[in-house]
Amino acid sequence: QSVLTQPPSASGTPGQRVTISCSGSSSNIGSNPVNWYQQLPGTAPKLLIYSNNQRPSGVPDRFSGSKSGTSASLAISGLQSEDEADYYCAAWDDSLNGHVFGSGTTVTVL
Amino acid sequence: EAQLLESGGGLVQPGGSLRLSCAASGFTFSSYAMSWVRQAPGKGLEWVSVIRGTGGSTYYADSVKGRFTISRDNSKNTLYLQMNSLRAEDTAVYYCAKVYYDTSGYFGYWGQGTLVTVSS
Numbered sequence: 121q122s123v124l125t126q127p128p129s130a131s132g133t134p135g136q137r138v139t140i141s142c143s144g145s146s147s148n149i150g151s152n153p154v155n156w157y158q159q160l161p162g163t164a165p166k167l168l169i170y171s172n173n174q175r176p177s178g179v180p181d182r183f184s185g186s187k188s189g190t191s192a193s194l195a196i197s198g199l200q201s202e203d204e205a206d207y208y209c210a211a212w213d214d215s216l217n218g219h220v221f222g223s224g225t226t227v228t229v230l
Numbered sequence: 231e232a233q234l235l236e237s238g239g240g241l242v243q244p245g246g247s248l249r250l251s252c253a254a255s256g257f258t259f260s261s262y263a264m265s266w267v268r269q270a271p272g273k274g275l276e277w278v279s280v281i282r283g284t285g286g287s288t289y290y291a292d293s294v295k296g297r298f299t300i301s302r303d304n305s306k307n308t309l310y311l312q313m314n315s316l317r318a319e320d321t322a323v324y325y326c327a328k329v330y331y332d333t334s335g336y337f338g339y340w341g342q343g344t345l346v347t348v349s350s
Contacts, residue, residue, distance in 0.1 A: 122274065164343055165340050166340065167336060167337060167338050167339075170338075176338070208275050210275075212334035212335075217289055218280075218289050219265070219280065220277065221275045222274075224275070
């Protein structure tokens, strides 16, 4: 069972906006930045969002992140077929003294 | 640009040992914390361990504490994971990752992974 809770799946049609939630606690999301990773089928994970809402160079601006209290969310605006992937949230946990991941959300483009 | 290349995976019997390596290039290796993250077949990501750039501080997931040891050789730009007392549940693809902002930061670059299979 993952420390961070994500919905197992999300879907939308091309062009729609999809939002993925990530729920944690005061020892992880509540006190540390949240990061998001994208894993395309058959490939290694890739950094998508860091420090709650920062996009690395090369990540399209249709991806955005936010955090409030002990929860965070990832939004994909203008959904595209190439966005079909697994998405994971992650944060450092001060109680566990380690990184924790969400269980992952599979995004499907209908 | 950073490049990370894992090696050392393979088939090992329960109770056996294996050492993974991650060769780094394209950045000043000693300036960054490094981490191992694994993914069991068909499952999600699980953090395993992280080590500071100097090698002075290490942290482990409870699931591997006492069995796995992370280390690094900054003269060789290489990260290691010594895995002992392996169990079936350790079967996974093991990724090494470059960590930004010290040991508690984010995984900025990932290798392609190496598969470890624990089975008799």
